[in-house]
Amino acid sequence: MGEKEIIALLRHKRHDWMNQIQLIQGYASLGKQERLMDQIGQIKEEAEQERRLLNSRAPHFTLWMLSFNHDVDQFRLRYELKEEIDLSRHDLDLLANGRRLFELMEDHKTDGELYEGTVTLYKGDQPTVIGMSWEWEGTFRNGNELKKKLDEEGYISTIFEDQELSVEMTIE
Numbered sequence: 001m002g003e004k005e006i007i008a009l010l011r012h013k014r015h016d017w018m019n020q021i022q023l024i025q026g027y028a029s030l031g032k033q034e035r036l037m038d039q040i041g042q043i044k045e046e047a048e049q050e051r052r053l054l055n056s057r058a059p060h061f062t063l064w065m066l067s068f069n070h071d072v073d074q075f076r077l078r079y080e081l082k083e084e085i086d087l088s089r090h091d092l093d094l095l096a097n098g099r100r101l102f103e104l105m106e107d108h109k110t111d112g113e114l115y116e117g118t119v120t121l122y123k124g125d126q127p128t129v130i131g132m133s134w135e136w137e138g139t140f141r142n143g144n145e146l147k148k149k150l151d152e153e154g155y156i157s158t159i160f161e162d163q164e165l166s167v168e169m170t171i172e
Contacts, residue, residue, distance in 0.1 A: 001063060001067075005067075008070065009066065009067050009070055012067075012069075012070040013066075020039070020043050023039050024036060024039055024040065024043075027039060049078075049079060049080055049081060050066075052081040052083075052084060052085070053065060053066070053079060053081060055084065056081065056085055056086065056087040056088075056121075057086050057087060057088035057091075058087035058088055058090065058091035058094060059091065060091050060092055060094075060095045061087060061090075061091050061092075061094040061095045061098065064095055064098060064099070065077070065079050065098075065119075072102075074109055074113060074114060074115055075102070075105075075114075075115045075116075075117065076114065076115070076116045076117070077116075077117045077118070077119060078116075078117070078118045078119075079118070079119050079120075079121070080118060080119070080120045080121070081120075081121050081122075082120065082121070082122040082123075083122070083123065085121060085122070085123060085130065087121070087130065089128065090130050090171045093171045094121075094130070094132070094171060097132070097169060097171065098119070098132075100153065101134060101150070101155065101167060101169075104146060104149050104150060104153070105136065105140070105146070105165070107146075108140045108141045108142055108143070108145070108146040109138070109140065109141070110138070110139045110140070110141055113138045113139050114138065115136055115137065115138035116136070116137050116138065117134060117135060117136040117137070118134070118135050119132060119133070119134050119135075120132070120133040120135075124170055124172075126172075128172060129170055129171070129172050130170065130171045131168070131169070131170050132168070132169045132170070132171065133166075133167070133168050134165070134166070134167040134168075134169075135164075135165075135166055136164070136165040136166075136167075137163065137164055138163065138165075139162055139163050140159065140162050140163070140165060141162070142162075143159040143161075143162035143165075144159070146159060146165070147159045150167060154169070155167050155168070155169050156168040156169065
């Protein structure tokens, strides 16, 4: 990633923070204490998740995750790390698997649809194993075909009525 892309990413992050600050100001000026506290809690949780991702020692995967929503029009992705995880050993595998999953999904997207997803990373049952759980909402074309392709590539996938996609994977 070059300097221009980094500056664009920083602009995008700044824009997101300004939007969140405006929401806080709006709730405060309207006296909506409960909504204000909910928004602050959400911002704190997002900042905690971002801190965990930045500290995961996986620079390629982290940069891809942080720039995903800025780079991709029809998809919005949130991430969650269940705990502090050292992903350095798996950095390029995480990136390759994430990109491949996205490529397969993109082949089955519906024009004009906004897909919202969450990826959860967690420690596997062995010290060297990382688990990833992807949850997507949106209408997929030919959902059974998408599931078949995902399964053929070693992902464990479930699709519900072509509108919800769940994908599990482990990286050793």
